[in-house]
Amino acid sequence: MNTIDPHIAISTKDLTIGYQNKKERISIAKDVIFSLQQGELTAIVGINGIGKSTLLRTIGRVQPKLAGEILLDGNELESYDPLALASKISVVLTEPIASKNLTVLELISLGRQPYTNWIGTLTNLDKEKIVKAINMVQIEDLQHKKCYELSDGQLQKVMIARALAQDTNIMLLDEPTSHLDLYHKVHILKLLREIAHETKKTILFTTHEIEIAIQLCDKMLIMEKERSSFGEPCELIANKSFENLFPSDTITFDSQSGSFKVKK
Numbered sequence: 567m568n569t570i571d572p573h574i575a576i577s578t579k580d581l582t583i584g585y586q587n588k589k590e591r592i593s594i595a596k597d598v599i600f601s602l603q604q605g606e607l608t609a610i611v612g613i614n615g616i617g618k619s620t621l622l623r624t625i626g627r628v629q630p631k632l633a634g635e636i637l638l639d640g641n642e643l644e645s646y647d648p649l650a651l652a653s654k655i656s657v658v659l660t661e662p663i664a665s666k667n668l669t670v671l672e673l674i675s676l677g678r679q680p681y682t683n684w685i686g687t688l689t690n691l692d693k694e695k696i697v698k699a700i701n702m703v704q705i706e707d708l709q710h711k712k713c714y715e716l717s718d719g720q721l722q723k724v725m726i727a728r729a730l731a732q733d734t735n736i737m738l739l740d741e742p743t744s745h746l747d748l749y750h751k752v753h754i755l756k757l758l759r760e761i762a763h764e765t766k767k768t769i770l771f772t773t774h775e776i777e778i779a780i781q782l783c784d785k786m787l788i789m790e791k792e793r794s795s796f797g798e799p800c801e802l803i804a805n806k807s808f809e810n811l812f813p814s815d816t817i818t819f820d821s822q823s824g825s826f827k828v829k830k
């Protein structure tokens with residue numbers, strides 16, 4: 567048992583991630599403490615291929631870490647059995663779901679699997695959590711549709727509702743707003759922020775929506791090849807951490823407005 571701040575849900579130390587078959591490995595926050603606090607919304611940003619999804623998948627134990635330590639509530643992530651982990655962490659990935667023949671309601675009900683008996687009987691509490699998740703994401707009108715009938719954006723909302731129904735303390739989401747229009751991107755990220763703050767959940771997501779993340783997130787991890795930066799958006803702006811994210815001959819960062827400008 568390690569001593570750790572009780573308000574930290576996940577923290578990493580000297581973490582190296584990547585794929586076993588690849589030579590290139592990614593070290594996260596070598597000299598930065600990357601920690602996910604209860605009640606906070608944290609975004610991982612960075613250019614294509616830098617390793618955002620790999621980090622998220624490693625923290626969700628979807629793939630193994632290569633070196634270093636990931637602590638969940640003070641214990642090594644690997645020390646949890648799969649069922650115990652499923653009641654602590656929910657993961658929403660970008661892969662297409664295999665069970666598109668299910669109705670939306672059936673798919674969201676699967677979120678309750680860690681808590682139901684072996685034949686999957688739903689208790690009143692399970693049903694309550696499912697209805698609440700559907701209401702939160704505002705997809706009441708979709709619940710009886712088959713998943714194959716949904717648009718990419720609608721399916722993305724359904725997958726978020728399934729994670730909400732799972733009702734874990736930690737939620738990990740890989741690009742949860744990639745198929746949504748601007749209004750729905752903001753709506754979903756505001757919802758995640760509200761959930762983190764009101765229910766004290768720890769929410770981590772990857773995104774390319776850097777400007778919205780700056781406005782809504784409590785913390786951000788900027789992944790870069792040489793050195794990652796982690797902290798509150800205003801600290802990262804003050805430290806000029808966004809300035810080297812993209813080649814400066816094409817895109818520059820305006821620290822006054824917290825937005826990117828295209829160089830003409």
Ligand SMILES: Nc1ncnc2c1ncn2[C@@H]1O[C@H](COP(=O)(O)OP(=O)(O)OP(=O)(O)O)[C@@H](O)[C@H]1O
Nearest residue numbers: 584585588612613614615616617618619620621772
């Ligand atoms: N299944 C895989 N096997 C081997 N290498 C992979 C696999 N998936 C991704 N990679 C490699 O791992 C590196 C990090 O990829 P990852 O998907 O984590 O990046 P990302 O920052 O999420 O990118 P994007 O913004 O494009 O989604 C890339 O070099 C990628 O080619």
